[in-house]
Amino acid sequence: MGLDIYAGTLTRYYSHNWKTVVQQWAEENGYAFNRITPDGEAADNEEEMSPAEVQAAVENWRDQILSAISQPGQPPYTPWPEDNEKPYYTDKPDWDAFGAMLLVAACHTYGEPVPPTVEKDWALVTLSAKDRSPRLTRAKPVLPF
Numbered sequence: 001m002g003l004d005i006y007a008g009t010l011t012r013y014y015s016h017n018w019k020t021v022v023q024q025w026a027e028e029n030g031y032a033f034n035r036i037t038p039d040g041e042a043a044d045n046e047e048e049m050s051p052a053e054v055q056a057a058v059e060n061w062r063d064q065i066l067s068a069i070s071q072p073g074q075p076p077y078t079p080w081p082e083d084n085e086k087p088y089y090t091d092k093p094d095w096d097a098f099g100a101m102l103l104v105a106a107c108h109t110y111g112e113p114v115p116p117t118v119e120k121d122w123a124l125v126t127l128s129a130k131d132r133s134p135r136l137t138r139a140k141p142v143l144p145f
Contacts, residue, residue, distance in 0.1 A: 008088025
């Protein structure tokens with residue numbers, strides 16, 4: 001299991017018209033890459049809608065959201081563009097980046113300054129029992145999932 005970040009249109013994401021950095025690397029280096037579901041089944045066996053069907057569903061959802069949040073007497077929000085070909089960005093953050101994200105969240109939650117840098121090899125955030133302020137420890141985290 002891995003954490004992949006995708007930034008692009010929802011149509012492209014749900015049409016499966018994008019590749020993770022690991023998929024891209026595998027293709028470039030002559031390796032096979034297989035996506036599997038949590039049940040161990042091949043992800044390619046899933047029934048899929050056509051990109052046009054996905055785009056129609058996403059645009060319908062988008063328009064309903066924009067309509068629901070529109071304010072009376074105000075101009076409507078401009079719909080964002082959806083299609084299956086716009087560029088996308090993807091990457092796989094490492095555990096140091098994940099730890100830094102947790103540190104930023106903890107600092108914002110407890111009103112502490114965010115350190116300008118973090119050390120390599122994880123910095124787990126713990127809370128001081130005395131004053132509940134975030135502290136860095138050198139322990140590897142135990143994730144709840």
